[in-house]
Every structure is written in structure tokens, then in C-alpha cells.
Amino acid sequence: MERPSWTIIFVPVVGIRLRLADCYANTVAVGVAVTTMSTGDWQLLYERYYRRRHLYDMAWPRPVQLSAASRLVFFEAASFGGPFAYLNLSGPKARPEMQIYTSSGILISSFSWKHANLLKMGWSNDQSLVCVNNDGRVFVFSIHGDLITQFTLGKEASTHGLCDCCITGDCIVAVTDTTFELIYFHGIGNPVRMPLAQPDLHREPPSSMVVVPGNGSPFGVSPSFDALNSPPSSPTGAPPSGIIVIVGTQSGTIIKVEESSAEDQMLSGGPFVQMALSPDGTRLACFGASGTLHCLTSDFKRNIFEFGTTSAQAPLQMAWCTNHAVVLTFEHHILLVGELGYNFVSLPYDTPTRIAPEIDGVRIVTASTCEFLEQVPKSTESLFTIGSIAPGAMLYDAAEALEKRIPNADENIRTIIADPSVVKEAIQTCLHAAQREFDVRLQKRLLKAASIGKLFFDTSDNADGPDHDLDPDLIRNVVQTLRMLNTLRSEGSIAIPLTFDQLEALTPSVLIDRLLQRNQHVLCLKICEALNLDSKRVLLHWAIAKVNQSRSDVVSTQHEEVQLARLIVKRLSIVPSMSLAPIATAAFRAHRPVLAITLCDNEKRPSAQVPLLISMNEEERALDKAIASGDTDLIFLCLQHLRRSRSHSALFSMLQTRPLAQSLLIEYARQSGQMDLLKNALYALQMTRPAANLAVQQAYKQEHLTERLKGLQLAAQFYYQDKRDPFWGTSADDQIKLLQVQSRLEAESATATPLVDRSVSETIDAFLAEGKVTQASKLQQMFKVPAKRFWHIQVQVYARTMQWAALYALVDGRKTPPIGFAPFVEACIANGNLDEAVRYVALLPDTADRMEWLCNMGRWKDAVQVAVATHDLDALRTIQSNCAEPDVLEIVEKAIKRLS
Template sequence: MANVSVAAEWQLLYNRYYRKPEIYRMSWKHVELNRNKVACAPFGGPIAVIRDDSKIVQLGGESAQRKLRIFSSAGHLLGETIWKHPGGRLIGMAWTDDQNLVCLVQDGTVFRYTIHAELVEPSISMGKECFERNVVDCVFWGNGVVCITETNQLFCISDFKNPNPIKLADPGIEDLPLCMAVIEPQYTMSGNVEVLLGIGDACVLAVEEDGVQQLGLEMLRGPIQKMAVSRDGQWLASFTHDGRLLVMTSNLNDILIEQECESALPPEQLSWCGMDTVLLYWDDMLLMMGPRGDPVRYFYDEPIILIPECDGVRILSNSSMEFLQRVPDSTESIFKIGSTSPAALLYDALDHFDRRSAKADENLRLIRPSLTEAVEACIDAAGHEFDVLRQRTLLRAASYGQAFCSNFQRDHIQEMCKTLRVLNAVRHPDVGMPLSIQQYKLLTPAVLISRLINAYKHFLALRISEYLGMNQEMVIMHWACSKITASLAISDTNLLDILLDKLKLCKGISYAAVAAHADKNGRRKLAAMLVEHEPRSSKQVPLLLSIGEEDTALMKAIESGDTDLVYLVLFHIWQKRQPLEFFGMIQARALARDLFIIYARCYKHEFLKDFFLSTGQLQVGSGLAFVLHEVAFLLWKESWEIGKNPMASRGSPLHGPRIKLIEKAHNLFVETKEYTFESKAAEEHAKLIRMQHELEVSTKQAIFVDSSISDTIRTCIVLGNHRAAMKVKTEFKVSEKRWYWLKVFALATIRDWDALEKFSKEKRPPIGYRPFVEACVDADEKGEALKYIPKLTDPRERAESYARIGMAKEAADAASQAKDGELLGRLKMTFSQNAAASSIFDTLRDRFVS
């Protein structure tokens, strides 16, 4: 009898059964759909209602102010607000995929609302032309909208998250289209939205951004009054002017269904019911038509709204919410009148078992080969049921049959029980989300949780997350932020205790994000207390800076040991605090101080000098020496930086900026005994640059500054300024040996051989005569070299010198005096190209060997 009562509610369309159970009795009061514009979200989403300003209605006791009201699918009020937008008549409204209500008004402005009727800023404009020409109609889909103006121009926004209005191609029509539909971008070849316009001629225009195409010229026998594109974008259902229903491919190349309807008047609504049938609604009748067979009629004495779903259509009336869908195969196999399928026999066996009848065992023996399939069918049928008692009975039947199956996957029942517990929880009228199992799988649990928390159903979302083993952080975070926003009357301390009691339930939750929300809502003290509980410094420190807790931020950054965080705090404080205050903050914190010094040494010398000098006043003992030493080196380094400027060496030789800086450094080094070497080096550096400036002024050649003492002496000699060279020698106490080396090679450079000879005779050179020989040989002056070779006291040096200028016999004579066989061998190699010379060295070497 139970099978008969279930199947008695079904309607047969050709060879398929359909059912239309009532899901809810609407809990709202005094809502008349025919007086209002209504927008219903798919997947059991909310319902938006606002009085239709294009209709003349009797207000009665109702306020003249229009209200936008948002209800759950069960009719519970979620939020309401006064409609205050002056942009003209409301053209259309719909729900986006993320459940924002979008409302398009006559001047092309799009307003967005949350499910609690809170306005989302900013509004969106469809563009200047829509503002000037007025929007007259629109079609929404997913996250986009297409609208048409009084001048029959089409404009599109493909994604409200990135609103960029685009003008589509000009359709070239004079009158407004009879109907309009949209093929979503994901189903078109171009990847852009395609708009179908039913115009007066027997054709449909397909309009895209880059062109217009005429469709259906041969297929249609007159204009189309209504259109609806299937969910997958492949099929187009249309109602013609002569009362026919046509179902065609979306390119209008092929007709799949052509049936006469019972009225030539265009229906108020045309909708797909899943992918199986098409619904047409007139004033009091809902007609369901399929590929074959007589249509099914449903009669209503109140207006209805059709809400297409992936697996059927929800039907909203003033008093109820129904769900029209095709009866699932598993349900049909069990409850169809006269069914003898294994699943039906298993369901019947449970009934006999409950009544302790032996027929239960007989049924099981009959279906033994197909018992696994029967159990699966009962589980599947339970998933498609909205009635909880029927779910329970079907699952008991599956469990009963499973006991006799040896190879059945036993977790299937548990998985279905888990799914149904979630679905039954969200279907409860207090929640009002009448999801079918197919919609639930398509929506995914994660999106369901997101929609629950947006509806402020945090406790249910938390329990479902926990039950499904999902991360609960998103739920708790949203609850905490919502609690902060809604708890203006609760003190920061009390609210902190409430928040921490819940936040600690989820490990790894971002206290910093909650604190940031508190700060955004003007509760800085609460934010500061919350951020103390954030364990991740990378999130904690930036927030502390944003709420003005610089001292705490610096301390936390240092404790983390992350130098990037420390630098972040340093640069932030540097910009906001006075220098002395900044110096005082970092002086006692070694890591911050050292990092600042490293940075400032490279980029901020003046600031670093101020730091050392200011902190030196705060220090005593050896600390002062350290400060003076650092500042002195900074001054010295700065002088080198100035030296890189080509203009730095010009000007006064006594008062140049570089000399002053070096002298300052010298004076600082003198202050302490620990830096005697540095003090002397700075003093001599300043003296050298001063002399080099004087030489550049006197010679009018900028070639001295920043050269070494040796180079300065050499340059003076080359220029013939021997007095200046002697002054540099005397001033810097250059040794005699170094002086001789420098002068010998300088004179050879300018080829002043007479001066070189005279210099060699002033006194016996402390470096000997070999440098004189080398200078002449390097200058390729063999004759000059012969003046000094005989003066070499070491016969080896004489032999090598003679060999260098190609005098083999003299080299051999000198080598014979040295009595060095190895030297003779080297000299022979020098004259290897000269056979006569080689024989001389062979003779000498043979003499030494014998």
C-alpha cells in the first residue's frame, strides 16, 4: 500500500514519471507575487521581493515607500531595506553565483545587495549611452547581465566582480525585440556572451561583440514570442506566434520537438525542467511538455514563479514552495505500481520482516542474484527523497539487504546517511535551503558552508564542517568578524573573552585577521588585545603597525629573529617618528640598532652620523669611543664619495669640502687613544690632499688629487717640478731608496738622460746602479745603459745586463768572473740564435767543468 500511495502522486509524461512534492508552506505574510517583482536564487537560495512600480496596485495599510525584502526559500525574512534609488524604474533583478542581489535600473546603474538587504558599495554603471538612452530590458546569467536600450543597442557586463561594460554589435533593428535570451560565454565558440533576439520576422538574431548573425530563416514559420536556453547552452525552447513549442539546437539548425500548445497567447513564463521537459505557464495553468506524448497539466488558483534547477524546477506561490522533477530511476523501480524489480522486492521484504512474516525470506531468495543492485537502488532512492521517514525506511531496507551481501561496499550506507543528515539540516524551514542531492553534489559542501555563514547560520555551518571533517577556520573567522560588527554594546574585555572562547577551537586560526576587522570597525583596543594571541609574527607585526603599536611591533619583530620584519618596522617608525625619538627606540635593541647601522652605512650617511652623535650623548666610557670611531669613519667615507664627483677637486685648496671632512674625522680620532693609527692616517690623508690641491692650482692640471704619494712625486718630476717633488718627499718622510727608485724611472719616462746621469753622480745611489740600467734598457737606450753597467759590482748582474743589450762577449767575460755554470747556461739560452755566441758560452762552461 505504501508503494501505491507514493506512486499515486506521480504524473506520467509519455513513458516518464514526474512528481511535485510540497517542500515548504511559506511562512511569510501578505506577500502577493503578482504585485511584486521577484528574483529567486537557484540551489535553494533566497528570494528577493519588491513592489512592481510598473503596476497600479491598491496599497491598503501598506506604506507608500517601496521596500526591498529578502526571504529564505521557506519564507523567513532575512533582511529588508527602503528602496531609495532615484535612477528610474527597476528593469530587472537577479542573484549572482555568490548570492549577491543585482538590481538594474532604467539609467543603467546596477545596485548590489547582500542576502541581508545590505547595500554593497560601489554601484556599477552600464555606461554613458545607457544613462542617456535608458535601459528597457535585460537578461541576467551567473555573474553577468545583458541589457538593451531604447535605441536597440546591447550592452554587456560579463562579470560583476570585474565590471567592464562592453557594447555589442549593432543588431540593426528598428523595433524592440519580442523576446531575448542569452547563451553564456562558457558555451559559445568565441568564449563571449551570445544574445539571441526574437524579432518580428521569422528569424532570430545572434548578437556578439564582433558581429550579428541571422538564424532560423528556413526553420521558423513566424516570429518567436518566448525563448529559454537550456542549462548546458545546447538547446533552445521557444514559443511561436501561432502557439507551437519548438525545441531546437541553439544554432537553430535542427528541430527536436515541435508540438501544438493549447493557447496561441504567449505564456507568462517559459522554463526548462532539468534537461527533460519544458514548462509553459499561463495565468492559471502550468503545462509540462516532453518530446512525445500528451502534456501534463497542473492548475493553480494563485500566481507562481518558476525557478529552474539542474534537476528540475522549484515552483513558488504565495503559500508554498514545490519541487517538480522527474522521478529518479531508483525511486521508480521501488515505488512504481506493480513493480517486481529486485529493489521493490527488497523494500517489500523489509515490510514483511517488520511484521515477522516468512515472506521476507522468500523475497530475499527471489532476488539473491541481484541483491547488490537492489541495495544500491534503495540507497540511491533514499538520497533523492525529501521525506525523512521515507529516507529512513529506504536506508533500513538497504541495511537489511546488505546483511546478506558478502561483497557489498559497506560504507555506501554510511556515506548516504552522512549526506542526508546534512541535507535534512539545511532543508529545515528555519534554514530554508531545499537542496536536492544532485544540487548538493554540484554545489559542493564547501560552497554550502560559505552560504550558511553568509546567512549567519554559523553554528550549523560549524557542526556540518566538523561532521564532514572540513576545516572550521572559515566558519569561526566569519562568526568572530560578525560578532565584532554586531556587538557594539559589549565592552572590549568581555567581547575578547567571548571571541577567544571560540577562536581557540581552531588551531592555526588567524587572530591577526580578526584583529584587523576589529580595527576596521573602530575597536583599536580590542584589536591590540586580539593580536597578542597571534602566534605568527609575519601576520602580527604588520597589524601592530597599522593600529599604531610601533613599540610592541618592534619588540615582536626582534623576538621573531626575522630581519625582514625588523626592517619593515624600522622603516615604518623612521617615517613617523622624530629622529631623536627613533634613535632612542632602537638604541637599547641590539638587532634593530645593528640592522639600522648596516642600512644607513650604505644609503643614509648623514642620518647615521646624527644617530651616533645623539646616542653618544647617552653613553659613557668605552661607548663614547665607539661612537666617535664610527662617526669618524663615516666622515672619511663621505669624503671619498665626494671625491667621485669631478667637481670636487676644483676650488680652494685649503678649504675644500673633502679636506674639511677628513680633518673632522682626524679630530674625532684624536679624542681617544684607541685609534692612534687611524688618527695619523687621517691627518696625513688631509695633508696629502691639501698638497695635491696646491699642485693642481699651480700647474692648472687636475691630475694629482687622489693619487698616491709615490705617484705624486713621480708626476712632479715628469712635469719638471723637482722642488715640489722634494717637498712631498720631505713632508711625508719618503725614504732615500724609494726616492731614488721614483726619480730614476720618472727621468727615464721623460728621456732626460743628462739629468739621470747627473743624478747618478750626486752621490753613490743607495739602491745601486741596477735601477739605472733597467730604466735605460726599458726605454731601449743601450748606449745609456752602457754608462752604468760597468759600475755594477756584482758580476752576475753585469753579465745579465750585457746579455739584455745583446753584448755576448762582455756578458761571457762577466760570467767567467762569477764562475757560475748555471748562469752560463741561462746566458747561452739567451743567445741561442747566435751560433758564435753560443760556442763562447760552451767553451767557458767546459772550462769550469774540467
């Protein structure tokens, strides 16, 4: 669309308060004009005021070249009032320097730039400097110039090189040269290549490119500005839900690239040589090669406006000032274009400029100054617009009049205290404006006005309603925040021109992280105290920085190390739950073992102390700490590490004086089935009896006899070392001899029954069962089997195998055997031969025994004969009472009568 040519005439206004209508009546313009108000630094662009705020006079320690026209000069500013990175490759120096400055031009750090072919610089979300070379290498530096990490953007980048690159937060999107493919990496500390569709660029480099992060905002936030009395924003496209790369093509259109699609938006007016995304991510500004600025929604559904600059050259930089104006920089001026493209302001500069976009404005950097271009907040506008009768303006005027002791100064207040909601609105307006001012004197006047309003609000009869509540700590909180912001903004080593809106978007926690990067520990502690935040991480960072900064080329004495450890422990003692483990780790990595161990000894949590000592190769100290804690898990941790790092002899030697660790190691080996470890531990710890028992168990788990014999021989050695009881060693030797004999006899005799693993008695039993008495006798003599046991074995075997003749041969013609005749009787009865048992009953020397056995076997007639032969009436009567056989009872009765 064609834009009319406007003539802009500025008319000065006298410095008295007039109604707004009077002000407009004194302004002469053709068409829509920009009006300069009594607040002379304000500029009106389509219902919104803008102003430039002087921040700092630059204190560059050496001349800087800020011309954006040179491809050899790199200048990047971190958002949220962050530092500047500056590199001039056009200078005469053989080795150029990368320089990092505060917003006031004070040098933070510098280091030699050793890498050629730098393509683009940018700042990550954690304020690390990211440098991308055109060969695909990426270097990440801290704010102090230390190299944090480096990586490459893949094989394609290394092979073809890069022609363009965008660094947005923690995302890097690059375009390869010659092939013009997109490469997307997410994460700076741990980079991961992510999928991205490939647009058809017709083998031509993109004319421009911009990245829309996942949350839609290039600053990682989606701020809402001027919530107090702010008008509703114009309808725009919704921010995207995932990363989007907007690529301008040489053919004049724009391609919207996502993970799985690349969609041509079919635009005209290109090619677009510059593109910029609004802070909330909903609007896109595109500058065409023909000199026209196009503004459209970022979803490409609506064209908002077009603005013709009639400039033959493209802007050097382009950015948004809030979400409503676009800033374009040229060689000697900056152009500020209003929301609908009808209005603009040209800001002349004598020297080259660089701009740094923020969520609520733009920092403008020149060789001599640093300024902030912003939209005037609605609260400030309602307070200071000429002729304003807003409650906040009336409260502010009344406070000024009271300070000057003007009669009837409280009349303005009395006109608004009738309605507590109006007083509340006035107080909030003054506080809102104070939060967004940099001038400390104006902050104080606005806070004083709010305090006076609060006084009237508290004494109002209608201030107790539920709809009229006012936070009693509101003013105090604003004061604390302003004190913090004023300290940050002050010139010096800090110089962070952070606004209130930026602070809300950044959050105090992230602000503290950034201050810690610059070792501003005292300031961080004050912020934590003022905002009631946890100060642990501040103290931790201070201690680690103390450990690293106090290092020098001269080796510290042990006394100095201990003194430093005491200082750190004392300072950190204000936080009872503070862990010293990270600090001790830092000391160990700094090659300060005395300091590390001293700090570790003061660590109160064994769960942190023991692993740390292990990592420092202080295994024995770690084991003692674990044992003292009584935590078996920690003891096991030490033992496992010691098993890997020490020999068995060294490990077991260490455990000699630590019985708890001994017991746990032995139990662990037993439960986990590590028998070799268990056996070695028991032996090394002089537990020879348990070690020998274990050796026996292991021996009998071997399938081959040879291996079993070796295990038993080892067990015998263990048993013999216990001088108190040699029985077990002798028994082990006998078992070895038995196995050897069994194996040999089994091979020689070809017995049907296996002999190996039988006892001596079972082996003799086997030979006797097969009638091999000679072999059985030899075995009895070899192992000194007692005669009684040998007799018992013979009786049991002959009876079981029905060798009755062989059984009787044992007693035939001989004296009473050493085991007596009762075992013979028992064996015959057990094997069902009562007749044979009677033969041996008759051999019993005791009559009563014979009677008992005969009665038990039911041999009543034989029993009667014995009783009659011995004239035993009692026995006969016993038979009479127990026997049920009539013929036997008849004989018994006759015998009783005869004997009685």
C-alpha cells in the same frame, strides 16, 4: 504542426497493489491520456511521472503581491533552494523596501530601496543580489542587504538607458534603449566588459532574450538526472562552448549572437515573447505571440515539437521542469507540457504564483505555500508503481512485511538472494529513492529496507565476487547526507529545500559557503564533521563574524577586548595550523586595535604576523617580532616600511637597541649602493670611524675638487668624534690642506705634471724634477716632511733625472748626510751610472762596504786598490776567486805575494 484535441478522464484506483497492466486496463481515455496512479499526486506525461511536493506553509511577516503581470513587483528566487528577493514599487510607501526571504517566507533582511527605475533583479553564483537599473547602474547586495559594490554598464548604457537585461550567474547582458545594442559584462565582484557581436534588430527592441553560459547550463552545471535505470535521452544539440546570447526579434526570427558573429536562424512562428533554456542547456523553449509553444534544440538544428495553447495571452513566466517538460504560468493556473507536446497538465491556483526553476524541478511560490514540481525519479517509480516486481520493490515489500511480523515475510527476499547482483540492485534502488524523498518516515522505511537487503547481501555465499562489491559505508553515507538535507529543509531560519541532485550539482563546499553567508556556523561545522571536510574556513568566518557582530556603539573596554581575543583563540586552537591574521585584520578594520593586536600576538606564523602589524601601524612591534623570528626577509620588510613612514632620526633612534636590524640596514645600504643612507646610518648609530671612511670613499668619487673637499671635511668631523684616536682626523685635515696647496701651486707654477691627488712626496718629487727646489722646500716645511725622507726624495729625483751635479752638490763639502752615502750609490746604480756610483762608494766610511759595493759593480781594479791600500789579504783572495779578468788576477797575485 496541428495538435489533436485530447479529452482527459481520470479514473480512481483502489488502494491495493495491482500489476501495471491491470492499472492500465482500468484507465479509460481517448487518444493519449494522463493517468492518475494509486500514488495520487503523480501525473504521467509521455512515459514520465511528475509530482508536486508540498514544502512549506509560507510565513510571510507582511502581505506580499506575487502577480507577475505587474511591472512594479519584482520577485527573484536564487537557485538551489536559495532565498527570495521581493520588491513592491506599487505600494503606498514613499520609500519601498527590498525584502529577502527564506523559502518558507521568513524574513532574512530588508533595506530601503533608494534607487528609482529598477529594470531587473537576479542572483549571482555566490548568491549576491544583483539589481540593474534602466540607467545602466548595477547594485550588488549581500543576503543581509549590505551593499557590496556598484558599477555602471558603460557609457552607452548611461547615455541611452536600457530596455532589457539578462542576469545569468556572473554574466550581465543588457540591451540599450533607442540604439538596441548588446552590452556584455562578466564578473560581478570585478566586472569586465567582454566583446560581443551586434545583431541587426532593425532599430526595434528584442521581443525576448536568453543567455547560454559557457558551460551550456543556466545553473552553471550540466546535471545527469536519474542515472539509475534512466532511459537514454533524445538526441539534442550539444551545449555551446562559449557564451551565446539568443535574441528574439520583432520580425519573428531568432538571432544567435556570439563574440564575433550574429547569425539569423531564419525561424518563423515569432515573435517569441518568452524563451527558456533547459537545465542541461541543450533545449530551448520559445513561446510565440500566436500562443504556440515551440521546443527546439539550442543549436537550432532540430525542431522537437510545437504545442498550441490557444491562449490569447502570453505566459507570465516560463521554465523547464528537468529537461523533459515545460512549465508555463498564467494568472490562475500553471500548465505543464510533456516532452513531445502530446501531453499536458493544468494545475489551478486561486492566487498568483511565481516559479523558480531548479536543475531538477521548479519551485512554485504562492501567498500561502511553497511547492516543488519535479519528475518522479526512476528508482521511486520502480518501487511504488502498482504491481511492480522490480528487485527494489520486492525488497521494500519484504521489509514492510518483516516489520509487521507477517508469516513467510522473507520469501520475497529469498527469491532474489540467489543472485547477489539483484540484491545489490535492490539495495541501490532503495537508497537512491531515499535520497530523493523529503518525507522522513518514508526515508526511514527505505533505509530500513536497504539495511535488510545489506544484511542478506553480506551473508550471501556469492557476495565475495569482484562484480558484486558493495561499499560497506554506502548506507552510512546516505544516512549522513539525509540528516544534513533534512536539517536544511526544516522550517525555521534555514528553510533550504535542497534536493539530493541539487546538492550533488552545488557541492557541499559551495553549500557551506552559502550557509556561512547566513551565519549558520554550528550547522556548517556539523556538515564538515559528517562529510570529513576541512572546517578552517567555517571557524574563520565565525571568528570574523564574532568580531563584527560584537561591535556596538559603546566602546569596549580593554579587558573585554582581551577576553574576546582569548575566546577566539581558544575556539580556534582545535585547528593547529589556523591563522589568526585574517581575524586580526577584520578587528583592525572594525576600529578595535586592542583586539587586533592581541590576536596578532597569538599568531604563530611570523610571515603573517609581521605584515599584519605593519598594516596596523605597529612598526616597532613588527620589527621586534621579525627580529625574534630571525627571518632577515621580514626584518628587511620592516626596515623598508620604516624608511617610508619615519624620519631618519626616528628610524635610527629605533635601531639603537637593535643591533641585528642595524647590521642588516647597513649591509643593505652598502650592497644597494645607497651611500647617503649608509653614511647617515653609520653616523646616527655612532659608528663614526666607518662613517668617516665612507665619507672619504664618497669624496674621492666626486669629479670636482670643491665637492671632494666638502666630503673630506665631513669625514674629518666624523674622525674627530672618535676621541680614542685623533690621528685620523689630523690626517683628513692634512689631506684637505694638501689638496688645496696642490691646486694653488698647480695654478701658480704652471707645472707640466698635474699635482692634485698626488701624495706630499710625489708633489715634492714633481717640483724637484723640474728644478723648483724652493717650492719643494716650502712644501717639505709646510707638511713637516722628515729630513731623511726629503733627502731620499732628492737623491731619487736627481738620479732619475740625470742631475748628477745637483746630486753631488748635496754631499760636496758637507759632512755625512743623514741618510748616509749608500742611497746615493743605489740611485746611481739603479739609473745606470756606475762611474758616478764609484764616487759615492769612495765616500763610504767603512772599507768593507766599499769593497762590497765595488765587487758587486764589477769594479775589480778599484777593489784591488782598496784592498792593497788597507793590506786586506782576505779581500784580495775574494777578488781572486770571483774575478775572471786576467790582468786583474795578475795584479792580485802580485799583491798577495808582496803582502804575504
